[in-house]
Amino acid sequence: MNNNYIVLNDTVKLFYEDGFHVMDDSELAKLRSPWQGPMQGLSDPARHIMITIGWKPVGNVLSMLLKPKDIAKKMESDIRKAMKAYDYRPQGFLTKEIAGQKAEGFAYEYEAEATSMYGESIVLKHGKEAYYFHYYSSALLRWENQKFWDRIFETAEIIR
Numbered sequence: 297m298n299n300n301y302i303v304l305n306d307t308v309k310l311f312y313e314d315g316f317h318v319m320d321d322s323e324l325a326k327l328r329s330p331w332q333g334p335m336q337g338l339s340d341p342a343r344h345i346m347i348t349i350g351w352k353p354v355g356n357v358l359s360m361l362l363k364p365k366d367i368a369k370k371m372e373s374d375i376r377k378a379m380k381a382y383d384y385r386p387q388g389f390l391t392k393e394i395a396g397q398k399a400e401g402f403a404y405e406y407e408a409e410a411t412s413m414y415g416e417s418i419v420l421k422h423g424k425e426a427y428y429f430h431y432y433s434s435a436l437l438r439w440e441n442q443k444f445w446d447r448i449f450e451t452a453e454i455i456r
Contacts, residue, residue: 302336305351308395308420308427309453312347313444316340324348344434345441347448351427364400365389367419367426372402375417382406387414394420394429395452405435414438416445422454 301311302318319337327337333352339345354362368389376384387403401418412435420427433441 302338303455304336304349304427305334305425307422307425307454307456309455310349310448311451312338312448313340315343316345316347316444319346319348340444343441343444344437345444346432347445348430348432349427351425353424354421354426355424362421364398364419364421364426367421368400368402368417371417371419371428375404379404379406382408390416390418392418392449394418394427394449395454397422397454399429399449401429412436 298311298314300314300316301309303309316338317340319339323339324335324337327335327348333350335348335350337346337348339347354367372386372389376386383406385405387405389400389402392399392401397420399418399420401416403414403416406413406415414433414435416429416431418429418431420429431445433445
């Protein structure tokens, strides 16, 4: 494992490959709409891949009731509406494992600046927080880039 990592909310540690850089505030500011919570991002423009992660509290009552699958379904509905102008095309729901915990999400395709894109959005619920992982890749490099995305989950650690 390499020494490149970010820590989310003092709780989740994610390792990433050489070639990625941690996105600065100005890069993240371009992506914030409609997200208003804390967020971090990783980007590798040469590989045409970007990963963003946001988190927010689920709330006491909701944290007991909501399952990751419920949160993922709501997230998919919100993203579908927000990306309607980008020819959003759902590719189905999926399950991942992040640091030994079950996470739920979905895959989709869309168009951005005349480029076919592939994305996945995954939610991990840990304690009273929900962590929202988003992966964006050019569709042409999807399979090549998928290994970087998957490796982040394989090497993730929960540190508290």
